[in-house]
Amino acid sequence: MNMLINVPETVVADALRGIAAAHPSLTVDVENRVVVRRDAPVAGQVGLVSGGGSGHEPLHAGFVGPGMLSAACPGEVFTSPVPDQMVRAAAAVDGGAGVLFVVKNYTGDVLNFDMAAELAEDEGVVIAKVLVDDDVAVNDSLYTAGRRGTGATLFVEKIAGAAAAEGAPLERVEAIARQVNASARSFGVALTACTTPAKGSPTFELPPGELELGVGIHGEPGRERRAMMTSREIADYAVQVVLDELRPTSPVLLLVNGMGATPLLELYGFNAEVHRVLAERGVPVARTLVGNYVTSLDMAGCSVTLCQVDEELLRLWDAPVDTPALRWGR
């Protein structure tokens, strides 16, 4: 497998040095693996800290900046960061109004952020947490670790970040983040497996002509394997399973997300099909975002996330944001 790396052991540190070189608006602590907006802490503003395994770029470091995250903690590839990173991040962004941890529902992320919250509170930082669990592919949540956190993470970080930028108190920012998560559902499809630098070969075998339905963002297999489908058929399937759980009664935000190796030509074509299905189902789309935002290394495939919004959430979505990967309104 040809990869643009030096050695697997340094891929995360190398990428962080590259992020630092590209984005002077960020303070990048390569050794301790913390990416902070350069003007942090902002006095009186709630800090937003997120993090998770690397390999999902631009999530999360690409979403650090005014109007979104205050700091991000990148872990090893597909591995949760460690509590030390989150404690450092929380201390760096606490402007006296407390810090919200945005945590995707994976056991490792949950355990490490829980430990970090305890440690940070020992150091006098007030911490609130929101758990993102939007993935409808995992349906028997009573007996498992629950639904995974995937594409809705972007909506939670953007909208809660806008609320924090407006000066909302911690309880309000947390409540908005929870509302966004409760209003969002996702479904992902893999057309190829991905290859982690450490393993150097695909994480699962997917023969040509087949696809995996219901995948997460860590190269793990999905809930079902089928013969390859057309973009139209995938849109029909994915939107339907999301709508089966979401049943929106007001307009939605739509994220058509690439897993890393699917070109925009295909993603835009897929987006057209998603809009067609939503129109057929009578679901109005307020805003659409198409691109590679929550990726899975070099996996080909896509995910669909819908988030039902009211006027307040839509206003916060439209509010100015200035990060490496998401920027508008200023």
Add this chain to the structure above:
Amino acid sequence: MLDAAFMCRWMSVTAAAVDREAARLTDLDSAIGDADHGANLRRGFTTVTEVLTKETPDTPGAVLALAGRQLISTVGGASGPLYGTLLRRAGKALGDATEVDRERLAEALGAGVAAVAQLGGAAAGDKTMLDALLPAVEALGASFAAAAEAADAGALATVPLRARKGRASYLGERSVGHQDPGATSAALLMGALAEAAA
């Protein structure tokens, strides 16, 4: 009797075993998880041995507590907090004693395993590291070798189970037929304990 030097030896034998078996752990993890278990544990136990070489605590309890803290700070994923908690809680349970016997270590590890179960919200049969640790700690009352054998048997017994915790749980029925990587690494830890005692 088991002293601080014994616990250091246990950790370094574990590090060597994890290093030797890292590729196998990662292969098991790629079947039902995300293919990083071997690399993560190797990174953690390598730094544990480095730290213990630089500063060796005086008591067995302090060695395990330091090792546990180091794992939490370096491994990441779910394995970091879970293995870190196992050793830290066992270390705390040993207290300030400069020497302990096997029965005392079994009790302390029992406290560590209980803390792991609480942290992960998992129980026997969920296809996790507990399926190797629970029988091993019980057998440790009899002998080191029995504990290692019980852990191996527990890890093998995860093959037909359906995962109910962690990333493998997202596969539902498709997790059946694969040995759990966490139970496998837990068996390495118990095997290393027997090897250190031999």
